Amino acid sequence: MVSTPVIKILLADDQALVRGALAALLDLEPDLAVVAEVGRADDVVAAAERSGAEVCLLDIEMPGSPEVPDGIAAAAALARAVPSARSLMVTTFGRPGYLRRALESGAAGFVVKDTPAPELAEAVRRVHAGLRVVDPLLAGESLAGGANPLTEREAEVLRVALDGVPVARIADRVHLSPGTVRNYLSSAIGKTGTSTRVEAARLARDRGWI
């Protein structure tokens, strides 16, 4: 009695409570079924293969291995390893750079966690049908925000600068001369229009540039 075709869903979120709650929400829909749940980015591919999931809901902020550190990396790995599975990013932060990087990594959809709950099921169905799902407001911001002006090195030093460590320690961690680090920081401060490295690092993070 194959009454209705059911969409098989994988849930990836590091917060067990949220994971369970989303499962409850989605299982209310008769045409949706949660077939796998994981709490780490590096567990996604194996669970997707094992469960035959068709749509994967991936949180971006998730712990993982150095190779697959977050949900975006999981989406990229998934696109390579399990092309039949389509990724729908579900994230707290509507950072334009997140959206861009997620789509570049092969994600099919992107919703933020303050979208109304009923829309999630619909987003899952659209993604399963082969459509792209993107928050229109966020898409606008992403285009208006412009591209990432930072070079790879600038981004690297800013990532370390995020927690306010002194230049000497940054230089140590990225294996560069302290003077070079200061040059990169100065350049990044100029590009971001800020006045300290911590401000520059925070702005770059909020834009999704690092």
Added chain:
Amino acid sequence: MVSTPVIKILLADDQALVRGALAALLDLEPDLAVVAEVGRADDVVAAAERSGAEVCLLDIEMPGSPEVPDGIAAAAALARAVPSARSLMVTTFGRPGYLRRALESGAAGFVVKDTPAPELAEAVRRVHAGLRVVDPLLAGESLAGGANPLTEREAEVLRVALDGVPVARIADRVHLSPGTVRNYLSSAIGKTGTSTRVEAARLARDRGWI
């Protein structure tokens, strides 16, 4: 036909998706009913009065008014205005200081968002029965972490220092002399065992001291 007494629940979380998902999860339980949902800390009291909620699930990280800026403040307001309602904090961050402040504000329970989903309903029942619900691991950390060593001014200055603004702007925002700000920062750096104000601010935040 009053078959079973039903516990009336208010849900407060700024992320609509999480709110809806938690509602779905709790409504699976026959003895629980979500009777109100809000997305801001300063809407909690009014919604609790209107709905007659008995247990209020409050996220800590929630936008609000200056008087009721977050979930902890909402719990305090609730304890005064609606003593019949009991508060159960549900938060992402298991910061010891959060726990302490939440309990001081009259919350009856405290669970983090990565507790297993089935335990939430049980926590709600316990809180409704008049018991305290506290993550035992977190309770240990809270005791081990010790009390807040910062003075009020030090905490105030650190709050502004969190985003890496220069001393002049901090002084401006807290209405103090730049020299005084530097003294407080130096003192806070000493107390936290760090070496820059940003590190001190981040540590203080993670400990729940600010």
Added chain:
DNA sequence: ACCACCGCATGACAGGTGTCACGGGCGAGT
């Protein structure tokens, strides 16, 4: 009255930071 403490402030000093000028090397596009 006295002392201890706290909040707030100033001044001075060493060291860290942001900016600039300048250098060399390397790959990509023209």
Added chain:
DNA sequence: ACTCGCCCGTGACACCTGTCATGCGGTGGT
């Protein structure tokens, strides 16, 4: 070949920061 941008480094300068000593007024305890 040439230019351009990025990478990496040095050196110098003004300014900001972190630390310390010192001071003054207020508050609370004895």
